[in-house]
Amino acid sequence: MINKKELIQKQKDYKTTLLSSLRSHSTGILFPNQNLNSDSIQKIRSYCKEIGEIFCTNNIDFQTTLKHFASENTGFQDLLGFVNDHQYLILLDLNPKIIKKIGLVKVKIELNKGETSPQDFILKRGPTTISQDYTRLFLECSIPVAHHYQKIYIPNDTIIVKKGETINEQKFELLELLDLDLQQNLKNKVQFFYHGNHASMSIINASDQLFKKMFNESFYEVYYISKILGYPIQPTMKFLFNTTLSEICSISVELNYKIKITEHILLQKREHERKIQLQREKQDLECSSSDGYTGEFINFFENF
Incomplete structure (x- = not known):
């Protein structure tokens, strides 16, 4: 039998596994540079090293600015100032709400002689x-x-x-x-990552339907893991409660241990078992009669 300490440790392990899956498969839920697993971080660091850009990680002020930017359409100056002061990657999950708003913003970038003009x-x-x-x-x-x-x-x-x-x-x-000044779409200066991998512009410019599809796929994967591990999250609580209740009822009936919700089931079970027992006794008596027992003896049991 598992003791309380082992049970707590088991629950922690389940939680760690589930949260790891949530973080690596989330879409539009978490900011990855705040909640990425080690493999994803390594991939991003390698990519940043190749292109020579700064990897901004755990910048709480900047994360707050972005959330503000996404929810209330504020924080533009902070956001634009950060963009103009750094060559960097903003690491976001593919949240269409944020991406669409970022796509509408124009930023000033330095223009030097000898460069190729990106626009007329x-x-x-x-x-x-x-x-x-x-x-x-x-x-x-x-x-x-x-x-x-x-x-x-x-x-x-x-x-x-x-x-x-x-x-x-x-x-x-x-x-x-x-x-x-050369005005460039902010979205073209921002790099996005999805599942720890650099996302192509075709994904970034995708329709809401594709984002919804990707989110649903991620959600159902987490939902499935939650059910397998028995670790509850809000959408699986009812399922896991019903599953646990069914298991408790099964054990109660199997062990003939009465609890309130199985009382009527156990009564039916006992009644059924009694009928089967009586039928077996009757069959035994009939077999005994054919071996030479008297009719009085049989009638006695029948009347009983």
């Missing part, structure tokens, strides 16, 4: 606040200009740098002069 930089038609002294710089960048009150006027929408074009020194100087 368009100079809109209209007046500017730039002095006409900079006319030569515009012309060197093949941008036609006019003058209006000693300021440069742009007669037509003009592309300064095309997407994929190398930013030369003159165009870089012009972009700085115009204060045109």
Whole structure:
């Protein structure tokens, strides 16, 4: 028989196993860098080392900011400040609510000459606040200009740098002069992990239906483990209670040990056993009669 100490230890082992599974299979429930198992952390560390980015782990303030960001649409400045100050990975479970909101945010990133432009930089038609002294710089960048009150006027929408074009020194100087910052979707700067593995953009851009499917698969796996281990979580409590109750009833009936919920079952069982016993006795008497016992003896038992 298991003593209390062994039972407590067994329950702890069950809990550890279950929580480990919960953490490694959760989707949209936990922030992994707060609750990842060692294997997943090792995979992420290896990936971070390869791409030379910082692995932010257990940053409680940042986790709080993200949760705030997801739930109340606040904390933007903290979030954007963190993004602009670091080359890093935000490690999140694939929570569609957070991802969609992050996808709407634009952040400023540094732009250097000699780099390939990731987008078109368009100079809109209209007046500017730039002095006409900079006319030569515009012309060197093949941008036609006019003058209006000693300021440069742009007669037509003009592309300064095309997407994929190398930013030369003159165009870089012009972009700085115009204060045109490269705006990048925050989602493109954030790296996501799922089950400890780096998630592709196709997963990140997936539909709500796919997220729901992935969540359901994870949930049912945890649900199944909970039932096998006998460790209750909210969705399995009723099942485990009914299972335990059935086991108690079975043991009570098998051992003929009366408890309140099995009292009527035991009465039926005893009545059934008594009838079987009487039938066997009757059969024994009939067999005995055929071996030469008197009819009076048989009648005596029948009347009894």
